[in-house]
Amino acid sequence: MLRLEKVSRVYRTRRGDVKALDKVSLNVNDGEFVVVRGPSGSGKTTLLLSIGGMLRPTEGQVIADGSDIYAMNERDRARFRAKNIGFVFQLFHLVPYLNIIENVSLPAGVVKNRSGPTDVGELLKRLNLSERECHKPLELSAGEKQRTAIARALLNQPRIILADEPTGNLDPENADRIFGYLAEFNRSGGMVIVVTHGMAADRFADRIIHLRKGCIEESLENE
Ligand SMILES: Nc1ncnc2c1ncn2[C@@H]1O[C@H](COP(=O)(O)OP(=O)(O)O)[C@@H](O)[C@H]1O
Ligand SMILES: [Mg+2]
DSSP: OEEEEEEEEEEEETTEEEEEEEEEEEEEOTTOEEEEEOOTTSSHHHHHHHHTTSSOOSEEEEEETTEETTTSOHHHHHHHHHHHEEEEETTOOOOTTSOHHHHHHTTTTOOTTSOOSSOHHHHHHHTTOGGGTTOOGGGSOHHHHHHHHHHHHHTTOOSEEEEESTTTTSOHHHHHHHHHHHHHHHHTTOEEEEEOSSSTTGGGOSEEEEEETTEEEEEEEOO
């Protein structure tokens, strides 16, 4: 379903060019759970942003369902993103002056009390956030913030969740819960690509990919 064809990404800086991805080719099937690892600066975030249609490769193609997503115009790519992809980041990226319901509903453009693609109330219940739904991010624990971000990613019923060190700021217990939700999404047929340093997600992984200096150094099928 997702194919990367020799994707390279160069960042041009004042101190010269940085090659963050170097001819990365990769196939990920629907329903696959992929863990991405690699040292800091190896290109993990660049890879996720490229896959998610947020960062145009300098060379190569990202092909989803047969379409080159960077050959689309901005509007079609934005639509592709909204329909197919949910993002979860290490730093949550919640809007501080909106409460949980509003944060979760924001990207979907869902108006409160109108049924969106998913019932927001149901989703928050499933993520154990019901009692916090009118609270703002400042009033939440790190685990609650990240569960809010997961809810936001799930709301549109995407086909792919891209998660960039989603548990980097969480204790092991909350990290396990987050991976549990990603695993649940995966069991229902969703594709998960998650950058993570720990081993907590390994038991859910179909494949573990190691990046090094912008290249796939190793790609291991998981038992
Ligand atoms: N916006 C940017 N401008 C210049 N260089 C960047 C930018 N983003 C990332 N890089 C560089 O690209 C390389 C890969 O970065 P990144 O994808 O963030 O790696 P990782 O997520 O594995 O830490 C690093 O050398 C980083 O410094
Ligand atoms: Mg990163």
